[in-house]
Structures are given as C-alpha cells and as structure tokens.
Amino acid sequence: MIDFTFTEEQEMFRKAAREFAETQVAPFVPEMEQTGKVPAGLVKALGDAEMMALTIPEAYGGLELGYTARLIALEEISRISVATAMMLQVFALGIEPIVKFGTEAQKQKFLPGLATGERLATAAVTEATGGSDPTGIRTAYRKDGDDFIVNGRKCFITNSHIADTLTILAKSEEDPKAFCAFLVEKDMPGFKATHEEHKVGMRGCNTGELAFENLRIPKENLLGVEGKGLRVTMAAIGDVGRGGMVGCALGLQAACLEASIQFANERILYGKPISRLQTIQNKIAEMKIDLEAGRLLGYRAAAIQDKGQASSNEFAVAKYYTTEASQKAAKMAVDIHGGYGCMEEYAVSRYIRDAAVVGPSAGTSDIMKVIIARWALS
Ligand SMILES: Cc1cc2nc3c(=O)[nH]c(=O)nc-3n(C[C@H](O)[C@H](O)[C@H](O)COP(=O)(O)OP(=O)(O)OC[C@H]3O[C@@H](n4cnc5c(N)ncnc54)[C@H](O)[C@@H]3O)c2cc1C
Known part of the structure; x- marks a missing residue:
C-alpha cells in the first residue's frame, strides 16, 4: 500500500515550522531586502528553533528528524523567505558530509556546535x-x-x-x-x-x-x-543539495499561489473580482497543479532518502520540476497583479527576483536533465 498522507507528528511539525516562519522569520524580510545582509538575529532564531539540528544524529546533539521533516521546514520557511530557506539548506549541505563521511572524532568535534547554530556550515x-x-x-x-x-x-x-x-x-x-x-x-x-x-x-x-x-x-x-573527495561532496549535493533546492522552490510556488489568490479575490474589474475571469483561473489552476505535482515528487524523494536508499535521481526529477515550476509560478503571479506586480510593495516582485536565483544551485536544469537521461537510459 502507498500512503500519501503525512503522519500526525509531521503535520504538527509543519504547523510549528509555519508559525516559526510567520512570527520569527517574516519580521527580518524587509531588512534583508534593503541591506542584502544576513541579520544576526535571524541566524539566532534559526538556532534557537533547532533548525540546524534536523538531520544531525541525536548522538551528536541533533534532532535526527530526517529528510521529510527537513523538506517540510524548508518549504514553510521558503514560503515566507526564500533567502532564509536557502541559507538553512546550505547549512545542512555543509553538515551532511560530516554526518555521512566524518570520522568519530570529526563528528564529536564539529556536529554538536553545528546542531545548536553556534557554528555555521x-x-x-x-x-x-x-x-x-x-x-x-x-x-x-x-x-x-x-x-x-x-x-x-x-x-x-x-x-x-x-x-x-x-x-x-x-x-x-x-x-x-x-x-x-x-x-x-x-x-x-x-x-x-x-x-x-x-x-x-x-x-x-x-x-x-x-x-x-x-x-x-x-x-x-x-x-x-x-583521493576520493569528489564522492563526498557530490553525495551531499546529490541528495541534500538538490533536496534543499526543492524545499526552496516548493515554498516559493506556495507563496506565489497564495499571493495570486488573495490579489485575484480583492481586485475588482468589470464590477467583480478578477478571480472570476477564466484566464486568471487558468493561471491559478496551473500553479496549483504544479504545486501538487512538485510536492508529490519532492516528498517521495525525501521519503526514499529517509529509508536510507539512494534518492539523488528522484531528487534530480523533483529539483528540475519544482525550480522550473517556481519560475513559471512567479511569472504568472506577477502577471495576475498587473502593474502592481512591478511594485516593491507587493511580495510577488520579490518572488520573481528570488525565482531567478533558484535555478543554478546544486546543478542547473540542463544538468538535471543530463542526470535524469542517464538514469532513464541505464
Ligand atoms: C545563489 C547561488 C548559490 C550557490 N551556492 C553554492 C554553494 O554553496 N556551493 C557551491 O559549491 N556552489 C554554489 N553555487 C554554484 C552553483 O552550483 C553553480 O552556479 C552551478 O553548478 C552552475 O555552474 P556555473 O555557474 O559555473 O555555470 P556553468 O557550469 O558555466 O553553466 C553555463 C551553462 O551551460 C549549461 N551546461 C553546462 N554543462 C552542461 C551540459 N553537460 N549539458 C547541457 N548544458 C550544460 C548550464 O546549464 C548553463 O546553462 C551557487 C550558485 C548560486 C547562483
């Protein structure tokens, strides 16, 4: 039997991650946009919420919650701030090689400080x-x-x-x-x-x-x-790097869809909300289809990863699909907003700039296709 539902714990974790993102991350967004700098208070909030500890084994001070939980956290944080999700995803990318390839002494030396956020990776x-x-x-x-x-x-x-x-x-x-x-x-x-x-x-x-x-x-x-270091870094990029970008992309897709629905319901033209216009509905439907499909791909790959099985090919598919879909969603969200979509007061103007950046990290879409073709042809 295939069970496509999240567990009660995972649902509770998503609720907590959403609340964290909305209350602890959102207040930093204007400052980040203005200065381009990482606010120290944001890093501290991530550490206090144990966001760096998710994939670190309990034996080294981590929460050992696994990769599905990590994807949930990244999606929820990215829905509020893609930049914050990106920095968090790369903390884990720096941590993973120690977890997977580190000696006992390296794990004991580095992981506890990385789990609390006292040290960053x-x-x-x-x-x-x-x-x-x-x-x-x-x-x-x-x-x-x-x-x-x-x-x-x-x-x-x-x-x-x-x-x-x-x-x-x-x-x-x-x-x-x-x-x-x-x-x-x-x-x-x-x-x-x-x-x-x-x-x-x-x-x-x-x-x-x-x-x-x-x-x-x-x-x-x-x-x-x-002499075998390429394997160490590529293993981390293949699963954790690609998986992290899926989290960033899913959150961005969700944010684009939510902003579009809100605007389409509020904007009145011809005496009624533009959400009644079929062209607008088509865009919203496409965003919803892409988000549903992206979530299935991403969480399937994370579930495989949680079983300890190879998941980098599944993550290549998910990364290709979700990053491309997030770019498409950002364009549609800006289009739905008409002229307002070009104005900084509207979050969609940030989403389209963020969407321009989700592509290359952990491998471009072209490279994902190279990997996926190799998988299909093998
Ligand atoms: C915001 C951001 C954060 C990043 N963070 C990190 C990080 O923390 N650590 C890190 O190590 N790197 C990081 N990177 C680098 C990222 O991994 C690279 O940008 C990415 O792998 C592409 O490499 P490149 O930029 O040199 O482009 P190139 O490799 O020069 O690619 C140029 C073009 O050629 C295409 N291309 C290349 N090879 C092929 C092929 N075989 N078939 C078809 N097309 C191909 C590419 O798709 C692209 O369109 C980051 C990048 C960005 C933008």
Missing part, C-alpha cells in the same frame, strides 16, 4: 572554471608531511562569509583524477572570505568568494578517503 565546490563540471576545479592540494597545503579560489558559495566550518573540494597537484574533501575552519591561517555578491534575488542570503593561500590543513580534517 557550508560546502564549497564551485569555481570560475568548474560549476557544472566539478572536475574542472583548479583549487589544488599537495602533501607536506601529515598536512595538506591548499591553494585556490571558490565562487558563488552560499554562507561564504558567515560559515565557521566549511567542506571544500580540492584536486591533487600531481594527479588530476585525485580529489580531496577537507574540513576548513574559518580561523585557519591562509583562509579568507573575499568578494561578496549582490544577487538580484534571495537578498539577505550571503553568497561570495573564498581564497585559500597556502592553507595548511591537518590530516585530521581530511573528509573521507584521500
């Missing part, structure tokens, strides 16, 4: 030479006794300037097929967060560049097997 793979093609990165390591020396730069890294613990990917100076994933701490000499981006959307979520200059990393900070 990210994963840094992308470089100017390698976004869709991570093997094209130029950040390189060499051995020096028991240590590794890393030189290079990363770009487009979420939480670049606020993360304390970073999972980074580097390539061997000698063997272009050998990669290592390392745990870097922000106070290590040779590590620097440099340029901060100004994105069109998801404002208030920090994105930027990192520089490593003769960064000395002790062997205790090697994640997984030496």
Whole structure:
C-alpha cells in the first residue's frame, strides 16, 4: 500500500515550522531586502528553533528528524523567505558530509556546535572554471608531511562569509583524477572570505568568494578517503543539495499561489473580482497543479532518502520540476497583479527576483536533465 498522507507528528511539525516562519522569520524580510545582509538575529532564531539540528544524529546533539521533516521546514520557511530557506539548506549541505563521511572524532568535534547554530556550515565546490563540471576545479592540494597545503579560489558559495566550518573540494597537484574533501575552519591561517555578491534575488542570503593561500590543513580534517573527495561532496549535493533546492522552490510556488489568490479575490474589474475571469483561473489552476505535482515528487524523494536508499535521481526529477515550476509560478503571479506586480510593495516582485536565483544551485536544469537521461537510459 502507498500512503500519501503525512503522519500526525509531521503535520504538527509543519504547523510549528509555519508559525516559526510567520512570527520569527517574516519580521527580518524587509531588512534583508534593503541591506542584502544576513541579520544576526535571524541566524539566532534559526538556532534557537533547532533548525540546524534536523538531520544531525541525536548522538551528536541533533534532532535526527530526517529528510521529510527537513523538506517540510524548508518549504514553510521558503514560503515566507526564500533567502532564509536557502541559507538553512546550505547549512545542512555543509553538515551532511560530516554526518555521512566524518570520522568519530570529526563528528564529536564539529556536529554538536553545528546542531545548536553556534557554528555555521557550508560546502564549497564551485569555481570560475568548474560549476557544472566539478572536475574542472583548479583549487589544488599537495602533501607536506601529515598536512595538506591548499591553494585556490571558490565562487558563488552560499554562507561564504558567515560559515565557521566549511567542506571544500580540492584536486591533487600531481594527479588530476585525485580529489580531496577537507574540513576548513574559518580561523585557519591562509583562509579568507573575499568578494561578496549582490544577487538580484534571495537578498539577505550571503553568497561570495573564498581564497585559500597556502592553507595548511591537518590530516585530521581530511573528509573521507584521500583521493576520493569528489564522492563526498557530490553525495551531499546529490541528495541534500538538490533536496534543499526543492524545499526552496516548493515554498516559493506556495507563496506565489497564495499571493495570486488573495490579489485575484480583492481586485475588482468589470464590477467583480478578477478571480472570476477564466484566464486568471487558468493561471491559478496551473500553479496549483504544479504545486501538487512538485510536492508529490519532492516528498517521495525525501521519503526514499529517509529509508536510507539512494534518492539523488528522484531528487534530480523533483529539483528540475519544482525550480522550473517556481519560475513559471512567479511569472504568472506577477502577471495576475498587473502593474502592481512591478511594485516593491507587493511580495510577488520579490518572488520573481528570488525565482531567478533558484535555478543554478546544486546543478542547473540542463544538468538535471543530463542526470535524469542517464538514469532513464541505464
Ligand atoms: C545563489 C547561488 C548559490 C550557490 N551556492 C553554492 C554553494 O554553496 N556551493 C557551491 O559549491 N556552489 C554554489 N553555487 C554554484 C552553483 O552550483 C553553480 O552556479 C552551478 O553548478 C552552475 O555552474 P556555473 O555557474 O559555473 O555555470 P556553468 O557550469 O558555466 O553553466 C553555463 C551553462 O551551460 C549549461 N551546461 C553546462 N554543462 C552542461 C551540459 N553537460 N549539458 C547541457 N548544458 C550544460 C548550464 O546549464 C548553463 O546553462 C551557487 C550558485 C548560486 C547562483
């Protein structure tokens, strides 16, 4: 039997996550839009609500609630602030490699502080030479006794300037097929967060560049097997990264639909609300269909992930579908608002800018199709 219903606990968790987003996240949105900066109070609120602890095992101070709960939290937070959901999703992306590949000592050292939000995480793979093609990165390591020396730069890294613990990917100076994933701490000499981006959307979520200059990393900070680091970062991006973007996209879809329904019911033309016009109804129906379908795809993938089974292909389908649908929904929501949709007073003008940013992270739609075709043809 397939049961498509959420459990009572999951429904209660969604209620709590919605209340958290509406009362604790929403007040920060105007400031984030205006300054483009991460409010310290918002990070503290996320930590106090144990949002960073969701996927961390209880043994290391986490809640161990699993990936369905994580998707619920991200959807509800993104419905209020896509930027906040994005920063939260990448905290988990930085945490996951430690949970899945970390040694006992690494787990004990890093996870408790990451669970409380006392320390913040990210994963840094992308470089100017390698976004869709991570093997094209130029950040390189060499051995020096028991240590590794890393030189290079990363770009487009979420939480670049606020993360304390970073999972980074580097390539061997000698063997272009050998990669290592390392745990870097922000106070290590040779590590620097440099340029901060100004994105069109998801404002208030920090994105930027990192520089490593003769960064000395002790062997205790090697994640997984030496030379096999690509697997460490790609495993995290495949499930947690893609899954996180599904959460961001679903929340954005829901926000677009809700704003459209409200506006369409309030806007009077020809003596009646525009929600009575069939063209408007068609747009609302399309948004509703896409949201229902996106939720089925996303929560199916999360349920598979919760069973401990491989879910990255299912998440590739869900990520493709929901991010594309969120962009379509934002365009329709702005259209339904007529001229008001272009005005900053209306949230849909933020949604369409946020929608422009949900695509590339954790792999573009083109890359999702490459993965999905490989799956279908295998
Ligand atoms: C807001 C934001 C946050 C991000 N956060 C992080 C982060 O925290 N950590 C991190 O490591 N990275 C992060 N990224 C980087 C992101 O993963 C990359 O932007 C993405 O993988 C695409 O890489 P690129 O930008 O270099 O584009 P490119 O790889 O240069 O792609 C350019 C175009 O070519 C297409 N293309 C490339 N290869 C193929 C192919 N094989 N077949 C068909 N088309 C193809 C792409 O779809 C795209 O249209 C973030 C990006 C953004 C925008």
